[in-house]
Amino acid sequence: MPETFRDEEGFLAASLKLAALNGIGQAARCRLLEQYGNPQTIFSTPVDELKAVVLLPGNKIRQALDTVKEPLIQKRLRLLREHNIRVLLSNDPAYPSRLREIPDAPAVLFYQGNVELLSGPQLAMVGSRNASPSGLRTAQAFAAEFARTGLTITSGLASGIDTAAHRGALQEIGGTIAVVATGLDEVYPKTNRGMAEKIGLEGCMISEYSPMTPARREQFPQRNRIISGLSLGVLVVEADTRSGSLITARLAGEQGREVFAIPGSIHQPTSRGCHQLIRQGAKLVETTGDVLQELTPALRAVLREQPESAPSTPEQEKSLDPDAKKVLNQVDFAPTPLEEIAVHSNLPVELVLSKLLQLELAGRVSPLPGGRYQRIPD
Amino acid sequence: MPETFRDEEGFLAASLKLAALNGIGQAARCRLLEQYGNPQTIFSTPVDELKAVVLLPGNKIRQALDTVKEPLIQKRLRLLREHNIRVLLSNDPAYPSRLREIPDAPAVLFYQGNVELLSGPQLAMVGSRNASPSGLRTAQAFAAEFARTGLTITSGLASGIDTAAHRGALQEIGGTIAVVATGLDEVYPKTNRGMAEKIGLEGCMISEYSPMTPARREQFPQRNRIISGLSLGVLVVEADTRSGSLITARLAGEQGREVFAIPGSIHQPTSRGCHQLIRQGAKLVETTGDVLQELTPALRAVLREQPESAPSTPEQEKSLDPDAKKVLNQVDFAPTPLEEIAVHSNLPVELVLSKLLQLELAGRVSPLPGGRYQRIPD
Numbered sequence: 001m002p003e004t005f006r007d008e009e010g011f012l013a014a015s016l017k018l019a020a021l022n023g024i025g026q027a028a029r030c031r032l033l034e035q036y037g038n039p040q041t042i043f044s045t046p047v048d049e050l051k052a053v054v055l056l057p058g059n060k061i062r063q064a065l066d067t068v069k070e071p072l073i074q075k076r077l078r079l080l081r082e083h084n085i086r087v088l089l090s091n092d093p094a095y096p097s098r099l100r101e102i103p104d105a106p107a108v109l110f111y112q113g114n115v116e117l118l119s120g121p122q123l124a125m126v127g128s129r130n131a132s133p134s135g136l137r138t139a140q141a142f143a144a145e146f147a148r149t150g151l152t153i154t155s156g157l158a159s160g161i162d163t164a165a166h167r168g169a170l171q172e173i174g175g176t177i178a179v180v181a182t183g184l185d186e187v188y189p190k191t192n193r194g195m196a197e198k199i200g201l202e203g204c205m206i207s208e209y210s211p212m213t214p215a216r217r218e219q220f221p222q223r224n225r226i227i228s229g230l231s232l233g234v235l236v237v238e239a240d241t242r243s244g245s246l247i248t249a250r251l252a253g254e255q256g257r258e259v260f261a262i263p264g265s266i267h268q269p270t271s272r273g274c275h276q277l278i279r280q281g282a283k284l285v286e287t288t289g290d291v292l293q294e295l296t297p298a299l300r301a302v303l304r305e306q307p308e309s310a311p312s313t314p315e316q317e318k319s320l321d322p323d324a325k326k327v328l329n330q331v332d333f334a335p336t337p338l339e340e341i342a343v344h345s346n347l348p349v350e351l352v353l354s355k356l357l358q359l360e361l362a363g364r365v366s367p368l369p370g371g372r373y374q375r376i377p378d
Numbered sequence: 379m380p381e382t383f384r385d386e387e388g389f390l391a392a393s394l395k396l397a398a399l400n401g402i403g404q405a406a407r408c409r410l411l412e413q414y415g416n417p418q419t420i421f422s423t424p425v426d427e428l429k430a431v432v433l434l435p436g437n438k439i440r441q442a443l444d445t446v447k448e449p450l451i452q453k454r455l456r457l458l459r460e461h462n463i464r465v466l467l468s469n470d471p472a473y474p475s476r477l478r479e480i481p482d483a484p485a486v487l488f489y490q491g492n493v494e495l496l497s498g499p500q501l502a503m504v505g506s507r508n509a510s511p512s513g514l515r516t517a518q519a520f521a522a523e524f525a526r527t528g529l530t531i532t533s534g535l536a537s538g539i540d541t542a543a544h545r546g547a548l549q550e551i552g553g554t555i556a557v558v559a560t561g562l563d564e565v566y567p568k569t570n571r572g573m574a575e576k577i578g579l580e581g582c583m584i585s586e587y588s589p590m591t592p593a594r595r596e597q598f599p600q601r602n603r604i605i606s607g608l609s610l611g612v613l614v615v616e617a618d619t620r621s622g623s624l625i626t627a628r629l630a631g632e633q634g635r636e637v638f639a640i641p642g643s644i645h646q647p648t649s650r651g652c653h654q655l656i657r658q659g660a661k662l663v664e665t666t667g668d669v670l671q672e673l674t675p676a677l678r679a680v681l682r683e684q685p686e687s688a689p690s691t692p693e694q695e696k697s698l699d700p701d702a703k704k705v706l707n708q709v710d711f712a713p714t715p716l717e718e719i720a721v722h723s724n725l726p727v728e729l730v731l732s733k734l735l736q737l738e739l740a741g742r743v744s745p746l747p748g749g750r751y752q753r754i755p756d
Contacts, residue, residue, distance in 0.1 A: 134643065263641035263653060265512065266664045275641060279662050284653055286644045 006038065009077070014039035015087045016076050019108035019210045022067040028054045029107030033091040072212075079185045079211035084200075085110050094119065102229040102255050106208035110184050112200035117177050121302045122154045123291065124231035124252070126224075126245040127161025127238045128270040135238035135270060136164040138262065142237070143168030143176075145288040148321070149354045150174050150361040151295075154231050156181075156223065157192055157199075161237045161245075166195055166203075176203040177230065181223035183213040224248040225255075232298045233258030235291060236282070239273030246273050249282065258294055260285045289350020292357055299357065300367070320362075323347060327355040328375070331365050335372040384416065387455070392417035393465045394454050397486035397588050400445040406432045407485030411469040450590075457563045457589035462578070463488050472497065480607040480633050484586035488562050490578035495555050499680045500530045501669065502609035502630070504602075504623040505539025505616045506648040513616035513648060514542040516640065520615070521546030521554070523666040526699070527732045528552050528739040529673075532609050534559070534601065535570055535577075539615045539623075544573055544581075554581040555608065559601040561591040602626040603633075610676045611636030613669060614660070617651030624651050627660065636672055638663045667728020670735055677735065678745070698740075701725060705733040706753070709743050713750040 018029055018039045035053050036042045042050070047058050047065070054061055079085070088095055088109040096118040099105050111118075123146055125139060143153045143165040153169035155162040157178040169176035178199045182188050184207050187196045199205050208226065209219065224247050228234050234252040236259075239245040249259050259282040264271030278284050285291055320328065323345075330336070330344045342352045356373055359365040365373045396407055396417045413431045414420045420428070425436050425443070432439055457463070466473055466487040474496040477483050489496075501524055503517060521531045521543040531547035533540040535556040547554035556577045560566050562585050565574045577583050586604065587597065602625050606612050612630040614637075617623040627637050637660040642649030656662050663669055698706065701723075708714070708722045720730045734751055737743040743751045 134645065138644070262644060263649070263656075263662075264644075265642055265646075266516065266640060267512065268643075271641070272664065275662055275664055278641075278656065284641075284657050286650065286653055 007040070010040050011038065012080060012087060013073050013077055014043055015089060015108050016073050016080075016210055017043060017068045018089075019110075019208070020068045020073075021064045023060060023064040024054060024056065026104045026107055028056070030090040030105060033089055033107055037091065039089065076211045079183070080110075083112065083185045083211065085112055085184045085211065086115070087111075088115060088118075096230055098231075099226065099229045102225060104225065105229065106226065109206050109208060110210070111204055111206045112184055113202070113204040114175070115204060117152050117175055117204045118206070118230065120152050120174075121150070121295075121299050122152045122177065122231040123295070124154045124227045124234040124248065125161065125165035125237060126155055126227065126234060126248050127165075127236055128240055128243050128245065128273075129158055129160040130240070131160045131164075131238040131270055132264075132268055135161060135262075135264070139164035139237045140168035142235070142288050144172055145354060146291070147172030147174030147176070149288075149292065149358045151299075152177055152203075154179065154227055156220075156227055156248075157188075157196060157205075158244075159189055159191060161239075163192060163195060165237070166199060170198060170202060178203070178205050179223055179226045179230070180205065180207045181209070181219040182215045183207060183209050183211040185211040186214060188215040220244055221247045225251045228252035228255055228257055231257060232295050232302070233260055233291065235260040235262070235285060236274055236277055237262050238264065238268075238270040239277075240270050241272045241276055243270075243273050246277065249277055258283065258298070260291055260294070262286075287350040289348075289353045292350070292353050296357065296367070299361075320359075323351060324355045324358055327352055328359055328364055331356075331359070331373050331375045333375045333377065335368050335374050338371045338373065341373065385418070388418050389416065390458060390465060391451050391455055392421055393467060393486055394451050394458075394588055395421060395446045396467075397488075397586070398446045398451075399442045401438060401442040402432055402434065404482045404484055406434070408468040408483060411467055411485055415469065417467065454589045457561070458488075461490065461563045461589065463490055463562045463589065464493070465489075466493060466496075466584075474608055476609075477604065477607045480603060482603060483607065484604065487584050487586055488588070489582055489584045490562055491580070491582040492553070493582060495530050495553055495582045496584070496608065498530050498552075499528070499673075499677050500532045500555065500609040501673070502532045502605045502612040502626065502635075503539065503543035503615060504533055504605065504612060504626050505543075505614055506618055506621050506623065506651070507536055507538040508618070509538045509542075509616040509648055510642075510646055513539060513640075513642070513646075517542035517615045518546035520613070520666050522550055523732060524669070525550030525552030525554070527666075527670065527736045529677075530555055530581075532557065532605055534598075534605055534626075535566075535574060535583075536622075537567055537569060539617075541570060541573060543615070544577060548576060548580060556581070556583050557601055557604045557608070558583065558585045559587070559597040560593045561585060561587050561589040563589040564592060566593040598622055599625045603629045606630035606633055606635055609635060610673050610680070611638055611669065613638040613640070613663060614652055614655055615640050616642065616646070616648040617655075618648050619650045619654055621648075621651050624655065627655055636661065636676070638669055638672070640664075665728040667726075667731045670728070670731050674735065674745070677739075698737075701729060702733045702736055705730055706737055706742055709734075709737070709751050709753045711753050711755065713746050713752050716749045716751065719751065 090107045139161045147169035152174045154177040155165045166176045187193045228251045236245045261274035261277040261282040326345045330341045342349045468485045517539045525547035530552045532555040533543045544554045565571045606629045639652035639655040639660040704723045708719045720727045
């Protein structure tokens with residue numbers, strides 16, 4: 001949390017400097033923040049002292065500090081203000097703990113919008129820029145369904161599957177996060193300017209790149225580690241075998257996240273990447289229920305981590321959709337088996353699962369061993 | 379092999395009796411054939427003596443023998459002649475050894491056509507009666523490609539995928555086998571009468587059921603064990619989750635055969651069975667090469683089992699298709715890596731693999747460890 005008395009301008013300038021350091025890895029930058037707390041302190045500390053934290057020779061550190069020119073920082077400061085861009089450092093309690101786990105977590109994140117989404121449960125949905133019309137429809141419909149359950153959909157704002165996923169999730173309770181590979185003052189691709197603005201207002205736009213950073217090829221795979229790092233799992237909707245989505249899936253695997261893939265026709269080139277992932281062990285997904293079932297333990301762990309999360313308010317209760325109400329009505333105060341809830345609510349099992357998760361997140365039902373659920377007294 | 383001097387009429391009548399025994403399992407019938415050689419001897423042996431082989435009380439055996447009425451046998455004998463149906467017993471050297479391995483191998487097989495196909499390398503291709511047009515096209519194209527490689531396509535003559543697979547393989551070198559669940563004098567479904575006739579002439583039609591046996595529901599899953607039992611592997615092209623093809627796939631797994639499935643759109647109901655199989659460990663198949671690569675060790679084992687198989691004749695050599703010739707020209711007398719053969723022949727890897735297998739079956743190339751191939755001098 002920003003200290004009330006701190007020098008906001010100096011804090012932002014030092015954060016921009018830290019983000020722009022060339023030749024010092026992210027892990028070292030995070031250690032510097034841990035050690036000195038405020039980024040301003042880092043830049044007022046003698047290089048000889050920094051060496052013990054950065055673990056690089058003094059001349060390398062001096063070189064890195066020299067790459068950051070003051071006029072550029074001033075320009076970027078203005079852009080932060082103009083574009084309503086905020087800064088989140090790795091030692092801030094609001095920095096998402098799941099992302100902090102990965103070995104090369106960015107020391108500085110720039111964001112627009114609702115920073116709280118970053119710490120909530122997220123599913124990454126990624127895929128091809130050249131997806132089939134059916135793939136785009138699936139991405140949008142699945143994203144909406146997940147977001148109705150309370151999951152936030154995290155993606156990369158690329159055209160194709162990413163955009164469809166953002167669009168599906170935007171209006172729903174879970175919302176959406178876009179992790180981009182340029183400064184937040186730029187939008188890539190330009191065609192997504194409207195979507196980026198909406199996400200910056202209603203969801204959250206984030207980037208590890210300072211304002212004025214254009215789209216560079218090597219930044220896209222770098223960015224992908226943040227998409228998977230933030231998420232409980234990555235769902236690849238459609239991807240050819242050279243798609244960047246496969247990088248995101250590989251990183252997810254390395255980061256211990258679940259990897260999901262939707263199969264498709266063998267005649268659809270953008271299904272080949274998904275098939276490759278399934279052969280390598282990714283979970284084959286036909287319905288949103290397939291993902292929710294797999295993520296339930298991870299979602300429960302997230303819920304346990306957030307005991308401070310407010311219990312559902314009467315407004316939220318009223319806002320339960322008709323299907324959620326139908327499901328809630330079938331859950332007894334005694335343990336009720338999932339099959340019974342499904343049969344009596346007369347809804348497909350995957351929808352019931354999704355609604356139960358939503359009710360669980362709202363503190364209305366509690367899961368029991370053996371696939372049973374119990375209603376929580378008001 | 380039928381003995382030259384045996385009483386052909388009596389042999390066939392006894393075989394028909396053996397096939398019709400009610401209440402004695404297939405394994406016991408096979409043991410009887412092992413013990414007494416000729417089925418006529420079985421029926422002239424006192425029941426007290428049969429007990430030691432059948433392992434059932436005498437009265438049970440007597441009951442079983444009583445179910446077989448002489449006039450019915452005489453009618454069936456006439457139908458065998460009329461329909462050119464032949465008999466293959468489990469103790470005949472021409473009985474396929476792979477089928478003999480399964481625990482409930484039929485003691486009596488009825489067949490029309492080329493019995494040698496039964497002992498050759500086979501791939502079962504099965505699937506839904508209500509397949510999509512794209513699924514039918516895939517079945518036919520894959521079957522043709524496999525059969526060009528020398529694999530025989532075994533299926534169940536059902537409408538939909540089965541028929542498409544038979545059709546694809548029929549004209550190619552590997553040919554096709556139909557295993558049916560009725561007597562060979564009947565055709566089910568009637569719409570496949572023409573296809574059944576063609577297979578009975580150019581391929582092989584087989585059944586464990588005597589003439590005059592109509593289509594009964596319980597015979598179809600029974601029949602499926604023969605389809606998988608004959609084959610090195612089972613490829614499910616399209617199947618809904620209640621399809622009989624999943625029974626064939628399960629039996630294949632139990633019999634130690636490879637199980638393959640082709641994925642499809644999540645919106646295609648007849649892909650769900652395939653997805654279920656893939657989740658359970660079936661190999662995901664996008665190309666014929668995926669299957670051939672997996673089956674190569676089993677195919678090699680088949681080749682080793684048949685050292686008596688004639689080397690390729692000049693006619694066969696001439697009959698090499700242009701692609702096979704192209705591939706052969708790229709295989710050196712020194713070990714040549716697969717990639718090199720593929721690059722220089724300018725053909726897709728899966729086609730090259732299929733052609734190499736064909737050349738291997740023809741005794742023109744020999745596979746070496748590490749995915750290399752060597753030409754065999756003429």
